[in-house]
Amino acid sequence: xxxxxxxxxxxxxxxxxxxxxxxxxxxxxxxxxxxxxxxxxxxxxxxxxxxxxxxxxxxxxxxxxxxxxxxxxxxxxxxxxxxxxxxxxxxxxxxxxxxxxxxxxxxxxxxxxxxxxxxxxxxxxxxxxxxxxxxxxxxxxxxxxxxxxxxxxxxxxxxxxxxxxxxxxxxxxxxxxxxxxxxxxxxxxxxxxxxxxxx
Amino acid sequence: xxxxxxxxxxxxxxxxxxxxxxxxxxxxxxxxxxxxxxxxxxxxxxxxxxxxxxxxxxxxxxxxxxxxxxxxxxxxxxxxxxxxxxxxxxxxxxxxxxxxxxxxxxxxxxxxxxxxxxxxxxxxxxxxxxxxxxxxxxxxxxxxxxxxxxxxxxxxxxxxxxxxxxxxxxxxxxxxxxxxxxxxxxxxxxxxxxxxxxxxxxxxxxxxxxxxxxxxxxxxxxxxxxxxxxxxxxxxxxxxxxxxxxxxxxxxxxxxxxxxxxxxxxxxxxxxxxxxxxxxxxxxxxxxxxxxxxxxxxxxxxxxxxxxxxxxxxxxxxxxxxxxxxxxxxxxxxxxxxxxxxxxxxxxxxxxxxxxxxxxxxxxxxxxxxxxxxxxxxxxxxxxxxxxxxxxxxxxxxxxx
Numbered sequence: 367x368x369x370x371x372x373x374x375x376x377x378x379x380x381x382x383x384x385x386x387x388x389x390x391x392x393x394x395x396x397x398x399x400x401x402x403x404x405x406x407x408x409x410x411x412x413x414x415x416x417x418x419x420x421x422x423x424x425x426x427x428x429x430x431x432x433x434x435x436x437x438x439x440x441x442x443x444x445x446x447x448x449x450x451x452x453x454x455x456x457x458x459x460x461x462x463x464x465x466x467x468x469x470x471x472x473x474x475x476x477x478x479x480x481x482x483x484x485x486x487x488x489x490x491x492x493x494x495x496x497x498x499x500x501x502x503x504x505x506x507x508x509x510x511x512x513x514x515x516x517x518x519x520x521x522x523x524x525x526x527x528x529x530x531x532x533x534x535x536x537x538x539x540x541x542x543x544x545x546x547x548x549x550x551x552x553x554x555x556x557x558x559x560x561x562x563x564x565x
Numbered sequence: 566x567x568x569x570x571x572x573x574x575x576x577x578x579x580x581x582x583x584x585x586x587x588x589x590x591x592x593x594x595x596x597x598x599x600x601x602x603x604x605x606x607x608x609x610x611x612x613x614x615x616x617x618x619x620x621x622x623x624x625x626x627x628x629x630x631x632x633x634x635x636x637x638x639x640x641x642x643x644x645x646x647x648x649x650x651x652x653x654x655x656x657x658x659x660x661x662x663x664x665x666x667x668x669x670x671x672x673x674x675x676x677x678x679x680x681x682x683x684x685x686x687x688x689x690x691x692x693x694x695x696x697x698x699x700x701x702x703x704x705x706x707x708x709x710x711x712x713x714x715x716x717x718x719x720x721x722x723x724x725x726x727x728x729x730x731x732x733x734x735x736x737x738x739x740x741x742x743x744x745x746x747x748x749x750x751x752x753x754x755x756x757x758x759x760x761x762x763x764x765x766x767x768x769x770x771x772x773x774x775x776x777x778x779x780x781x782x783x784x785x786x787x788x789x790x791x792x793x794x795x796x797x798x799x800x801x802x803x804x805x806x807x808x809x810x811x812x813x814x815x816x817x818x819x820x821x822x823x824x825x826x827x828x829x830x831x832x833x834x835x836x837x838x839x840x841x842x843x844x845x846x847x848x849x850x851x852x853x854x855x856x857x858x859x860x861x862x863x864x865x866x867x868x869x870x871x872x873x874x875x876x877x878x879x880x881x882x883x884x885x886x887x888x889x890x891x892x893x894x895x896x897x898x899x900x901x902x903x904x905x906x907x908x909x910x911x912x913x914x915x916x917x918x919x920x921x922x923x924x925x926x927x928x929x930x931x932x933x934x935x936x937x938x939x940x941x942x943x944x945x946x947x948x949x950x951x952x953x954x955x956x957x958x959x960x961x962x963x964x965x966x
Contacts, residue, residue, distance in 0.1 A: 389601065391578075391594035397633035399596070404627065411619035411626040414606035421612050421724065421750050421770060426628070430605070430621060448613040448725070450630055468569065468605035468621070497922070514569070514606075524585025531568065537586055 403452045407438045413470035413480055413514070424450075426457075427466040431483045435466040461499050463492055469514030473528070484511035484533070491515070491530075510534050567595060569604035569618060576604060576618065576631075596631060609634075611701055612725055612751065614678070645682065648672060648691065654679040659708070665691030670719075675699055684708035684731075693719040693745075701725055711735055716745045717761075724750030724770075734760035736781050746771065762828075765795040765808065775812035780828045780849075782818055788826070788851070791833035792817065795840075808834075809841040817850035821875040821900065830856040831874075836921075840864035848872040853879040853904075854896075860885045860924070867892040871899065873942070880905040883912055883924070888931040898942025905929070 390397055405426065412430025417423035422442050429435045438457040442450045463480055470480035476496035482489055482504065489504035490512045510532035518524045528540040566587050568577045575597040579587035606619040616631040645657040648664075648671035657680070665671035671691030674680050679702040682695065686707050689695060694710035697703055700723040708731045710717040717733040720726065726749070734743040743761030744754065751770035754763070760781045765771060778792040792815045795808055810832060819827025831847035834840055836859035847854035847869060854871040857880045867890060871877045877896040880886060884907045896902055911924040 389598060390596050393593065394578075394595055397596070397631055399601075400630045400632070402628045402630055409624075409626040410621050411628065412605050412621060414617060414619045414628070415608045416610060416617075419769070424608075424617070426619060427606065428626075444612070449615060449632060450610060450613065450617070468571070468619075470606065496920075513571075518585050527585060529585070539584065539586060 400449075400451075402450065405438070405440050405453050405457060407440075407457050408434075408436075412466050412468050413437075415470050415472065418472050418476075424453075425460050425470065425478075427463065427468075427470060427480065430466050430468070433464050435463055437461050437463050437466065437470070437478075437480070459499065461494050461501065463494075463501055466492070467513060469512065469516065469531075471516045473517055479515060479528070481512045481515055481530075507540075508532060508536070508538050510536055512538075567607060567616065569607045571603045571605060571621065574598040574602045574604065576607065576616075601629065604629075614701070645672065648689075650675065651680055652677050654702075656681045656683065659684040659687045659689070662688045663690065665694075668692070670694070670696045672696070673698075674703060678702045680704070682706065682708065693717055695719075697721070697723050697726065699723060703727070704729065706730055708732075717743045719745045719747075720749050720752070721747040722749075724752065726752035728752070728754045728757060730756045732758045734781060736760050736779065759792075762789050762791060763793050765793070765797075767797060769797070769807055771808050773808075773810045773813060775814070778813060778815045778831075780816065780818040780826075782826065788824070789828040791830040791856070792828055793832045794835075795833070795837060796835045797837045807839045807841075808837060810843075810845060811841065812844040813846075815845060815847045815850075815854075817848065817874075819849055819851050820873055821851055824851055827851065830854070831871075832856070833858070834861065835859045836861070837864065838862040840866075842866045842869065844868045846870045846872075848874075850874040853877065855879070856881060857886070858882040858884055860887070860928075861889055862886075863888045865890045865892075867894065869894045871896045873898045875899065876901045876904040877939075878903050881908065883907070883909045885924070885926075885928045886930075886932050887928045889933075891932070891934045891937060893936045895938050895940070897940040898944075899939070900944070902937060902939045903934070 407426060407428040410430050412427035414424060414426045417425055424440045424442055425437050426440055427435060427437050437460040439460040440457050441454045443452040443454045445451050465483045467481040467483045472478050477493050479491060479493045482492050489506050491507045492501040492504045494502045508530055512530045513533045515528060515530045518527045518529060530538040566579045566581055568579065570577055576595045578593050578595040580591035582588055603621045604618050605621045608617050610617060614634045616634065618629040620627050643655055643657050645659045646661050651657060651674040654677055663671050670693050671689050672695045675698040677700055680700060681704040684707045686709060688709040688711060690711050692712040693716040694712055695705060695718050697720040703723065703726045705718065706729045710731060710733045718728060743759055744763040746768045747766045749768040749771065753772045754776060755774055757776045759776060759778045780789055780792065793810060815831040817828040817831060828850055829852045831850050831854045832842060834857045842855060843865060853876045854874050855866055855878045866878060871894060877894065877899050878891060884905055907927055914923040915921060
């Protein structure tokens, strides 16, 4: 299988604090890694995000890159400290999303946006209105193939902006489109170049 | 910012510039494999602070959990000796009584995580006394919270909280909203003494157990609509919603014949799913001990002890029930056990002004009633049960205006 070059984005103020000391980078200690039990969804996982409407629901893209790719809703199981240790019950379909890639996020108005793999009819971002079980809109937003996207959470610089990272390492910033109505990236700008994106 | 790099099998960390964009020269490898390969999606879990990472291999797709993000330095112990903003994690101990002289609230906790307030039974006076906004993880314990009117504790857009062993409000002052939740997740309200109403708006995962709620008795008193009021209309349509109200004591300080003071209902629930109201003692209310309005789905009203009100459990207004279990409630001194009516037609989309879906129908299906006991009081009950769902529309001529 060809390894895709999509990117996932997550925003955090990282604390410098290891288990698996040989796999955490220099300066990062105090972290632990756990592989969660396999959810009962098709392989080739793609984007994932937590459902903002529930602390106990994980939205996971499965069968990514395929025409039957689908986002599933997984109910998580937690230990007494709140850490996720597995999944409860069968997965439910959140929405179908053909060719889904590695980025997905809920926008401030509840719209769900995700990246579409390259070569998919000239579109690169899909979105769906709250409650929709299918993609309600697709668009060609950036010139390159996007790998991932995320909305900057509150209280971070650029809060509310949509950030898109392309497979070639271009980092785009959009000030609009929060309602899922974005068009081709005429108003956005290349905000950075993470050269060597295909690391 | 963390970036998953599929080809190298690495999660990389970048510092951000002032516009929120990554600074290329700051890249550092945070985590890499093998066996970790082909990372794709990444997301933070709000509850634990853990990072979740999906990998994309036909032979080995997996979800990794990386823990330890909140274990860094910065969590300390501090004295709380004046009204102030708290924007960093830590344990704060109240050392003197505080009064807000500036207005706008006394202790304002916002935009942070893991904050604990220990009041040692000292008093904070303000409106609100304590506010919590955009906070993941908070504890408010052993506080006496009062104010001229309005809210003792206001919590919004926050989660993983505990409000424990506080006395909130006072018997002599009217608090229309003594405790106010808006968009709050997974929070516990436990062992508190509350004089006034708890308002629960568009919040989920709330546990209220066991607390003592008492209606205040100010000299000039409008009626309170209820001691616990919950509105989950957006949630019931499209999102999971849970609220558990267990083993509380609620005293409305009124009766069906006293319509000028106290509260109209003990618990007023407007649009909710997976509501659990069990083991509560509810007494001395005007209209009902438990009243619902709107769509009530997959809920449980059981094992409550209800005394002195008009109707024990009642549905009014835009009432609609689906898969509601009512069992083992012990009721005395009421005019009726269950009264479920529907006054209004279907609500259109956005009936609440905040994007609620349109009603699809009026339901009374899948409900069960068992083991409920009615003990007559000084006045005989009018009827044990009335279920005239559309009765109030009878005789009305409906026409398009």
